[in-house]
Amino acid sequence: MAAIIYVEQAIRQHPRVRQALKRLNPKQVIECEHYGEIFNPKGQNFRQQKLQPALILAEKQGRKVLPTPEGFGIGGQQNYYFSHMLNCVYDCRYCFLQGMYPSAHWVWFVNYEAFIEELTQTIVQQTQPSYFFSGYDCDSLAFDSQTRFIDTFLPFFAQYPQALLELRTKSTHIRSLLKHAALPNCVVAFSLTPAVIAEQVEHKTPSVAKRIHAMQQLAHQGWQIGVRLDPLIYASNFTQLYQQLIDEIMHAIPSQSIHSISVGPLRFPTKMYQRLVDLYPQDRLLAHPLHKRDQVMSYQAEREQQMVDWVQTYLRQYVDDQLIFQCTPW
Amino acid sequence: MATKTDHMLPPTQGQLRIVAALACELKSLIARLQLSKIPQLRAFDVYTNREHTIYALVSGVGKVASSAATAFLHAFAPHPCPGYFNLGIAGGAQAELGQVYQIGKITDVATQTNYYPSFISKPTIEVASLHTVDQAQSTYPDLGLVDMEASGFFATARRLVTQEHIEVCKIGSDNLQSPTHRITSSQVVQWVQAQWPYIETRCQRLLAYSTEQLTYQTLIEQALTQVKQQCRCSTYQQHQLRELLRRWQVLNSDQPLPLQACTNASQLIRRLTEQLETQAYDW
Ligand code: SF4
Secondary structure, eight states: OOSOEEEEGGGTTOHHHHHHHHHHOOSOEEEESOTHHHHSOSSOOHHHHHHSOOEEEEOOOSOOEEEOOTTOSSSOSEEEEEOSEESOSSEETTOTHHHHOSOOOEEEEOOHHHHHHHHHHHHHHOSSOEEEESOSSSOTTTTHHHHOHHHHHHHHHHTOTTEEEEEEEOOOOOHHHHTSOOOTTEEEEEEOOOHHHHHHHEETOOOHHHHHHHHHHHHHTTOEEEEEEEEEOOOTTHHHHHHHHHHHHHHHSOGGGEEEEEEEEOEEEHHHHHHHHHHOTTOSGGGSOOEEETTEEESOHHHHHHHHHHHHHHHTTTSOGGGEEEOOOO | OOOHHHHHSOOSSOOEEEEESSHHHHHHHHHHTTOEEOTTOSSOEEEEOTTSOEEEEEOOSSHHHHHHHHHHHHHHSOOSSOEEEEEEEEEOTTOOTTOEEEEEEEEETTTTEEEOOOOSSOOSSOEEEEEEOSSOOSSOOSSSEEESSHHHHHHHHHHHSOGGGEEEEEEEEEOSSSOGGGOOHHHHHHHHHHTHHHHHHHHHHHHHHHHHHHHHHHHHHHHHHHHHHHSOOOHHHHHHHHHHHHHHHHHHTTSOOSOTTOSSHHHHHHHHHHHHHHSOOOO
């Protein structure tokens, strides 16, 4: 658990804060005026903080529901994301959060009611189905034992069948989901890379086998499953590794439970890449042959295309083409 | 004998800089760490060990003095990523005399600026808030401690290194029952001595972290020096080489650099690029 807990003074008496502090029973709580005082200053070492992140309990102000970047989505026309947390308990070396935020501390926004109000407004304004992604700035489920996000937001989305909720995760903490009946407008999307790569790149995450087992349990209970092969990571035996991964997933999950599969190449905005290299100069992934193309670091265009094409072609053996999407947010 | 090239290399050992307002706050630490005074320095009293990996400085009272002392050490003993440790006494309505506190929040009372030190490792003692005031006071805030230096020290150190390199520890010296005029230097020396195990742990951890930060940087610079001994490199080529050598060290650390086959820097850059592009990427 968190080394230190910070709480914004204004929400010290918020019921969710009181419950969390009772549950966590920290030795010390440090009060702050705004989470940004701790989270935003420059000159923090993300890597070092990641070893022992603090937890900051805060109130989300300003806009809470935002349009997703272009290229991020699974077929919907109206795509939004909302983040009840910033940062993640896992530590994937390709994660864009480590290049985006100055701090690795976990920020948990406890004012769920304000999120719900803004989500309602956004949903009722839409004339077409809209998609809401909760795992953009964090893992949707990994911290759920503390945040109880599922228990609040599932019943909310149950009222709006025209709004689809995507929970994106690498977590196997699915107990909170299994407690509920499967929600037809919710996709539980698992991100996966071949096991041998995941072991070296996706630090602190459950093994790929455990993730597939969790997907299987959820599918069995009627939940729609998303498969996120994003990012695709190069290896000399790329096709062999991805073939094995896809076979394992598809043998475990009935095809009618698959909601969508997205495939995304490994890409970093140039500045973010430089930040990651500064943080992890010895990392194997960051020693890969990535090249600058339009302010983005990626594999050579030809290699990237070959990887995406191969995976998409192989997936077509198992699922309809309409379920396969390419995700390229930059 | 040290050569010119040795001086171009970054240091291989970490460095710790300790700042305290009063000589009595440092006295037992100086003895424990076997530091000796650096002669003929006019600005501050500075102590160091034989290896010059630890510097301790008596800043004098007040946040301006503490800030100046911190900046002085930066100029006096250059190092890319030293640890900074502020040790001192502090009062508080609830402060326990002789108790050591790890500081988790510093408020500069005059400017109402808050600072939140990170911790290099989880503190095993009470984490307290600290108010830095400009003038000595006879009253205390309801919660937390009061001193006259920490905000100056922290604000300056934060400009020089990332936050994880900086820690502040205070020892309770006065409270409602035992006001400031009762504090004696000998008592302060005893308090620091009694809290030495904790203080030493934090100092050692900061020093170790400083060393860890250097290791890889040093490897790359050593490899670059090896290249520069063989061929001339423009600044841009050095920049390119640093990145290629970084990747080379990660992927092929067991192989020698293909220096023999290259007569100039452009050739070496081409050769490294080609090999890094076409080699096998196994997991
Ligand atoms: S699980 Fe997702 S959010 Fe968490 S570290 Fe990995 S990539 Fe980032």
